[in-house]
Amino acid sequence: MARLTIKDISKSFGTGFAVDSVSLDVEDGELVCLLGPSGSGKSTLLRMIGGFETPTAGTISIDGRDVTRLPPEKRPTGMVFQSHALWTHMNVFQNIAFGLKLRGLPRAAIAEKVEGALALVGLAGYGGRMTAQLSGGQQQRVALARSLVLEPKILLLDEPFASLDQHLRERLREEVKDIQTRLGITTLFVTHGQDEALALADRIVVMRDGRTEQIAGPSEIYRHPKTEFVAGFIGSMN
Numbered sequence: 001m002a003r004l005t006i007k008d009i010s011k012s013f014g015t016g017f018a019v020d021s022v023s024l025d026v027e028d029g030e031l032v033c034l035l036g037p038s039g040s041g042k043s044t045l046l047r048m049i050g051g052f053e054t055p056t057a058g059t060i061s062i063d064g065r066d067v068t069r070l071p072p073e074k075r076p077t078g079m080v081f082q083s084h085a086l087w088t089h090m091n092v093f094q095n096i097a098f099g100l101k102l103r104g105l106p107r108a109a110i111a112e113k114v115e116g117a118l119a120l121v122g123l124a125g126y127g128g129r130m131t132a133q134l135s136g137g138q139q140q141r142v143a144l145a146r147s148l149v150l151e152p153k154i155l156l157l158d159e160p161f162a163s164l165d166q167h168l169r170e171r172l173r174e175e176v177k178d179i180q181t182r183l184g185i186t187t188l189f190v191t192h193g194q195d196e197a198l199a200l201a202d203r204i205v206v207m208r209d210g211r212t213e214q215i216a217g218p219s220e221i222y223r224h225p226k227t228e229f230v231a232g233f234i235g236s237m238n
């Protein structure tokens with residue numbers, strides 16, 4: 001049984017369909033990259049999986065349980081957005097601890113989990129810093145830690161490094177891959193960077209106009225790209 005099962009999911013915002021009858025199974029521990037041009041429905045699909053958007057039609061199940069109508073906090077998912085949305089009036093520790101406090105964990109357990117999450121993202125010792133004092137990359141690391149500390153079964157990353165420079169982006173995506181492998185956490189990674197998808201993914205979902213154009217492993221996509229979007233990029237690499 002797949003960890004995540006998406007069946008004929010659609011989302012209309014009144015005009016056209018942002019997501020149009022998408023179906024997808026994601027296995028336990030798999031890293032799937034969603035790739036596609038701007039406006040192809042990647043964020044909307046991810047937001048529906050995370051519970052931030054209600055589908056117009058279709059169902060989403062996680063570990064066999066229908067979560068289609070559940071709010072984000074009732075789902076075993078954690079999401080990191082392109083703009084990290086950290087709380088600037090709180091320090092790093094408080095940002096990461098916030099969700100654990102809502103869950104009513106005792107203080108010692110919170111401290112231990114926050115330290116663990118900080119170490120995982122390479123920010124051990126940064127708990128006392130204000131988030132505004134951190135670099136862009138460090139802020140996205142905190143956002144990642146804030147998600148991971150709640151121990152989600154599925155990690156949803158929506159272009160978390162898009163605003164960072166190329167070098168940092170490459171480093172961070174390697175770190176994400178490393179963390180993902182170590183934790184064995186099922187992950188959906190939205191990107192419009194083809195190089196990112198080819199480097200990271202177990203499987204790639206290529207989207208266009210709200211639909212899936214191709215779902216395959218990176219080597220298959222590389223050798224037999226169905227879409228101009230990917231083919232154009234691969235052509236430019238050779």
Ligand code: ADP
Pocket residue numbers: 013017018019036037038039040041042043044045
């Ligand atoms: P991507 O993440 O691939 O760039 P999006 O999922 O953000 O694509 O957008 C898909 C389509 O849905 C776009 O045409 C976008 O304008 C539209 N859309 C997304 N969110 C909304 C919204 N809240 N209201 C109206 N239209 C939206």
Ligand code: MG
Pocket residue numbers: 042043044
């Ligand atoms: Mg988007």
